[in-house]
Structure formats: structure tokens, C-alpha cells
Amino acid sequence: MGKKKSSVPVETASPRRQLSPFGANDMLAPFSRLRDEFDRMFDDRPGNALASRWMQKFYDNVDPLVELRDKKDEYELVAEVPGMGSDDIEIKLSDSMLRISGEKTETHEEDGESFMFSERQYGSFERLIKLPNGIDDKKISADVKDGLLIVHxxxxxxxxxKERKIPIRAS
Known part of the structure; x- marks a missing residue:
């Protein structure tokens, strides 16, 4: 018995890349290469000087994150200040504006040590917060503990x- 030949055509894989009828892949190639170059330029690998400078500029402009809570008898302002103590922070009040400023200084290397990379933030900051009306500005106090500044x-x-609850009617 002999083998029958198949009548179904078999396609072979072409080594050439198939292009759309309009050549869209060719038109987008320069943009793809440009994107790859930008990705490479801003790649945040250790040792990439440009990315390190770019990221440092980003971090230098970051103020501490804050929350202002309304408690029964006081407002409580909480600010994240990791690695800072009371000597590193200054608080001033003027015209209902609370000014929190400070500086986190960089630790110095020991002989024989060098950084491979660092993601820690250093530098100075200043944050202005408009306080609500009706505060007793003579009794404001602050504590710093475990990386949090708490202003009472x-x-x-x-x-x-004067504070009263307003009733809400159902419609």
C-alpha cells in the first residue's frame, strides 16, 4: 500500500517579519527606539548617574506627609519625620499658619566604606499648614517619637x- 498525499497546503514559517499593508510597524520603529533610549537613560540601576541625579531631585522636593485630625477638644497634626529628633525640627505659629521646618543631615561614611546606592532622603523641608479658626494658640504643644511629629x-x-450637631432630614 502506498501513502496518500495530503491535498491541504502546508505553510512554512517565513524568517521575515510580516508588515501591515500600510507599513505601520516601520513608521513606529523610530518611536520605539526613542522610548527604549529614554527607558535606558532613566533606568534606576545602581551606578546609573543620570537616574540617581533625577531621583534625587524628585526626593529633594518631598515634604513630610501630614494628617490633621479633629478630635473632641483638640486638633492633632501628625507629620512623618523619620530619622529626625526634636533638635532637627522647628515649629512656628503666625497668623493661623503653622510652619514646620527641619533638616535631615546625611550620615558620614566610615573609612573603608562606600555606598553602593542609597534611597534615603536628606535635606531641608518647610511645610505651611493653615489652622482652623477657634484654637487656643497659647497651649499648642508637640512631641516627636518613632518618626512621627505630633502637634497638639x-x-x-x-x-x-459653639459646636453643635446639625440634624439631617430624610427626603
Whole structure:
């Protein structure tokens, strides 16, 4: 018995890349190469000087993250200040504006040590926060512990007495 030949044509894989009828792949090739160059330029691998400078500029402009909480008798402002102590931070109040400023200094290397890379933030910052009306500015106090600055801003007795709950009607 002999073998029958198949009548179904078999396609062979072409080593050439198939292009669309409009040559779209060719038109986009320069943009693809440009994107690859930008990706390479800003690649954040250790030792990439340009990326390190770019990332440092980004981090230098970051202020501490803050929360302002309304508690029953006071407002509480919490700011993230990792690695900083009370000597590194200054707080001032002027015209209902609370100014928090500080500086985190870089630690110096020991002999024989060098950084491979560092993601830690160093430098100075200043943050202005508009405080609500009705505070007792003579009794404001602050503590720093475990990387958090906590500013206690007592409400004035008048502000506490004026506060009332507004009823909501169902429609």
C-alpha cells in the first residue's frame, strides 16, 4: 500500500517579519527606539548617574506627609519625620499658619566604606499648614517619637461650646 498525499497546503514559517499593508510597524520603529533610549537613560540601576541625579531631585522636593485630625477638644497634626529628633525640627505659629521646618543631615561614611546606592532622603523641608479658626494658640504643644511629629492644637473653650450637631432630614 502506498501513502496518500495530503491535498491541504502546508505553510512554512517565513524568517521575515510580516508588515501591515500600510507599513505601520516601520513608521513606529523610530518611536520605539526613542522610548527604549529614554527607558535606558532613566533606568534606576545602581551606578546609573543620570537616574540617581533625577531621583534625587524628585526626593529633594518631598515634604513630610501630614494628617490633621479633629478630635473632641483638640486638633492633632501628625507629620512623618523619620530619622529626625526634636533638635532637627522647628515649629512656628503666625497668623493661623503653622510652619514646620527641619533638616535631615546625611550620615558620614566610615573609612573603608562606600555606598553602593542609597534611597534615603536628606535635606531641608518647610511645610505651611493653615489652622482652623477657634484654637487656643497659647497651649499648642508637640512631641516627636518613632518618626512621627505630633502637634497638639487645643480648641478654644468658645469654639468647643459653639459646636453643635446639625440634624439631617430624610427626603
Amino acid at each position: 492644637i487645643p480648641k478654644s473653650p468658645e469654639a468647643i461650646q
